[in-house]
Amino acid sequence: MTDTENNKNSNSPVSTSAPSLRFPGFTEPWRRIRLGKIATFSKGAGISKDQRNENGKPCILYGELYTTYTATNITNVISRTNLPEDSLIKSVANDVIIPSSGETAEDIATARCVLKNDVFLGGDLNIIRLNNDSGSFLCYQLNGVRKREIAKLAQGVSVVHLYKESLKSLVVSIPSIDEQSKIAYFLQLLDERIATQRRLIEDLEKLKSSINETLYETLTTDCKTSFNEIGIDYGGLTGKSAEDFGYGKPFISYLNVYQNQVITDYNFDNVEIRDGENQNKVRTGDLLFTLSSETPEEIGYSAVYMGNAKELYLNSFCFGIHIQESEMVYPPYMGYFTSTTYFRRKIIPYAQGSTRFNLHKPSLMNIKFSLPAKEYQIKIFNTLQLLTDKISTEIELHNRYIQQRIYLLSKMFI
Known part of the structure; x- marks a missing residue:
């Protein structure tokens, strides 16, 4: 039996099984334990978009978890604010943040680990501050095998809410801190490779667009058609x-x-x-x-x-x-x-x-519009099509990295 099923009044976790995919040297079973026994919980304080100021101190807004911070670990904070510090909540490196409200239960199950101290955390953010465990490791687990369980904890219809009392009851699987760190570091490297691949695709798209514009402007004629x-x-x-x-x-x-x-x-x-x-x-x-x-x-x-x-x-x-x-x-x-x-x-x-x-x-x-001469249209097309083919190859590689990540999240956690 697990800690949550047989030992609700005890702080001693119960050992269970281990994931099917592990790094060499780790053989100890993982323990299952309620999140409330290994962390403290709080909420961020309200910061709106119009309260951002580029000369202020770093802050993270609720909506940025879906738009700006798509990787599990937050290392570089984009937004800043000049709001009084005594009205705000500061991060401690290793904090896990997760929305406290959202449009759907699936969206709300989005966790990020803040790897910096003294970042102001905005309203509508649950803050999970772990006692001794890795926030990054926990985030990978919450975003992977625990995602559906978190979604089930969300309450509401048109707007769903995720309360800290519900999060405290969530059962997670925890190995030794050394194994947590190794798993988190490995998955972070994969995330960084995916981000690099995404930037490569974006740069190739920009290059293709620039070449298209330049060749059209250089080679077009005055002859118009429709x-x-x-x-x-x-x-x-x-x-x-x-x-x-x-x-x-x-x-x-x-x-x-x-x-x-x-x-x-x-x-x-x-x-x-x-x-x-x-x-x-x-x-x-x-x-x-x-x-x-x-x-x-x-x-x-x-x-x-x-x-x-x-x-x-x-x-x-x-x-x-x-x-x-x-x-x-x-x-x-x-x-x-x-x-x-x-x-x-x-x-x-x-x-x-x-x-x-x-x-x-x-x-x-x-x-009415102008076109390059037909011979140049052919040359432009052939040039741009080579870039299009290159982009398609890089997109396929990106998709394979994503599939690899999904596979690892399913096999490296329980």
């Missing part, structure tokens, strides 16, 4: 309900168009197409646009389809243009051209709406 002159537009799927999706024929989703500049034969969703239905099909070389967005700046994102599917359809919130092969246009290049600042500035004024913005398709089709 989509009406070089292609024929068509709409996406019509007459579909939720029951039609999830099986059937492949179609290109809104997100696929939004996230890519060139689409090949992967990452398709499926939709039922019945006999006799009159639906438009996507062809190789078609330029695809999104029709709506939450902001004008995100209206009309586009990608060119360069796969070889014989029967492929398009999301109803998108439309396509069959680009005609001519002396003026190399269709594959158009996915990169429509992402240039030059073209984005032309398209944004045609966003219509207030809370939700829609692209006025007839206006888009009539926009």
Whole structure:
């Protein structure tokens, strides 16, 4: 029996089993114990976004756990505040912080370890101050095998709350401090490698964008054209309900168009197409646009389809243009051209709406724009496509690191 099941009034933990994956030299069983027996609990004090000041002292706000501090350990604090110190709560290095409220039970189960002293901790943060154990190790456990258990402790409907009394009752598995430190250090190295991989991808994306902009500005001509002159537009799927999706024929989703500049034969969703239905099909070389967005700046994102599917359809919130092969246009290049600042500035004024913005398709089709000579379009496309392929490789490597991390969190803890 565990400490929580058989010995609720005792401070002596009960030894149990150990995880299936351990470092050599560690053989002692792990102990299971209530979190309240190995830590003290408190809450942070309110700091709002508008109370940040770059000349103040370091602070962590509740919302930053989801946006800024995505790694388990917080080593560099971004925000600062000039609020009076006597009204705030300071960290002690090794503190574990976890939200005390959130929109969903899953979101609230997000723990971070603060590795610095004297950082002001904002409101809506539970502070777990361990007596002798590793905060970093505890965070990896809370974010991994304990995540669902923490979510079950959350209370509420539209807004969920996580109270310190509930956290005190959470049962955790603890090895020796030496084993805790070794596990935490190893996983931190993996987190740092994942962060490095993410920065590499971001830098490659910036490089690709910069090359795209520079080559367009350098090589473009004064000859103008429009989509009406070089292609024929068509709409996406019509007459579909939720029951039609999830099986059937492949179609290109809104997100696929939004996230890519060139689409090949992967990452398709499926939709039922019945006999006799009159639906438009996507062809190789078609330029695809999104029709709506939450902001004008995100209206009309586009990608060119360069796969070889014989029967492929398009999301109803998108439309396509069959680009005609001519002396003026190399269709594959158009996915990169429509992402240039030059073209984005032309398209944004045609966003219509207030809370939700829609692209006025007839206006888009009539926009006049300039292109590089076709021979340069081909060279630009080939150059950028090499970078796109490189980015895809790095994204795949990043995803494999993430999967490795998930696997280790499941095998190195109990």
